[in-house]
Amino acid sequence: xxxxxxxxxxxxxxxxxxxxxxxxxxxxxxxxxxxxxxxxxxxxxxxxxxxxxxxxxxxxxxxxxxxxxxxxxxxxxxxxxxxxxxxxxxxxxxxxxxxxxxxxxxxxxxxxxxxxxxxxxxxxxxxxxxxxxxxxxxxxxxxxxxxxxxxxxxxxxxxxxxxxxxxxxxxxxxxxxxxxxxxxx
Numbered sequence: 001x002x003x004x005x006x007x008x009x010x011x012x013x014x015x016x017x018x019x020x021x022x023x024x025x026x027x028x029x030x031x032x033x034x035x036x037x038x039x040x041x042x043x044x045x046x047x048x049x050x051x052x053x054x055x056x057x058x059x060x061x062x063x064x065x066x067x068x069x070x071x072x073x074x075x076x077x078x079x080x081x082x083x084x085x086x087x088x089x090x091x092x093x094x095x096x097x098x099x100x101x102x103x104x105x106x107x108x109x110x111x112x113x114x115x116x117x118x119x120x121x122x123x124x125x126x127x128x129x130x131x132x133x134x135x136x137x138x139x140x141x142x143x144x145x146x147x148x149x150x151x152x153x154x155x156x157x158x159x160x161x162x163x164x165x166x167x168x169x170x171x172x173x174x175x176x177x178x179x180x181x182x183x184x185x
Contacts, residue, residue: 041152041163041165041169041170041171041175041176042163043162043163043179049160049161050143050160050161051159051160051161052141052144052155052159052160052161053141053142053143054141055069055141055159056069056070056138056141057069057136057139057140057141057144058137058138059112059134059135059136059137060134060135061132061133061134062117062121062124066137067110069110069141072108072110072155074157074159075107075108075157076106076107076108076154076155076156076180076183076184077107077108077109077110077153077154077155078108078109078110078153078154079110079112079144079152079153079154079155080096080109080110080111080112080150080151080153081112081114081146081149081151081152082111082112082113082114082149082150083113083115083149084115084119084120084123085115086114086149086150088149088150088167088168089149089150089168091168092168092169092170093127094172095169095170095171095172095173096111096131096171096172097130097131098171098172099171099172099176099177099180100130100131102177103177103180104131106180106184107180107184109131110132111131111132111133111134112134112135112136113133113134113135114149117135120133120135121133143161146166148166148167150166150167150168150169151164151166152165153165154179154183162179163179
């Protein structure tokens with residue numbers, strides 16, 4: 001049986017799509033594409049900056065330690081909802097780690113995983129990330145809810161959400177760093 005050139009090309013295209021969508025190779029390609037497309041973030045216009053209505057939220061870290069979100073009141077807080085199975089989430093992690101390396105002592109990082117504890121713990125260990133990872137023990141404040149991951153919020157010291165970003169972003173940009181420096185004054 002002899003195949004025509006068009007049949008071979010079509011077969012290879014279908015195989016490529018299947019590899020891209022359903023294999024670990026495809027996952028890595030999606031992560032790479034998200035990294036390439038991730039841009040810097042924009043702050044919300046002042047009239048769109050809404051105050052966090054409540055800080056009532058209980059979280060637990062990978063070691064079982066509890067964080068009462070109330071303790072973050074009055075601080076600059078970086079909240080990120082993510083999952084290990086989400087290519088855009090995985091794509092932005094290196095930039096978050098770089099930002100955490102320089103701002104982890106000044107900004108409160110609350111990385112909320114939408115995974116099982118062990119799966120998230122294995123992921124951050126394998127990737128050598130050292131930012132704090134939490135899991136919700138109680139319902140997050142309604143204003144921080146999103147149907148999309150990754151979703152990231154930056155909350156200023158007054159409790160206003162000044163950045164609300166969905167999708168992968170380059171969190172280690174000069175623009176973000178200058179913005180955080182300004183919030184920390």
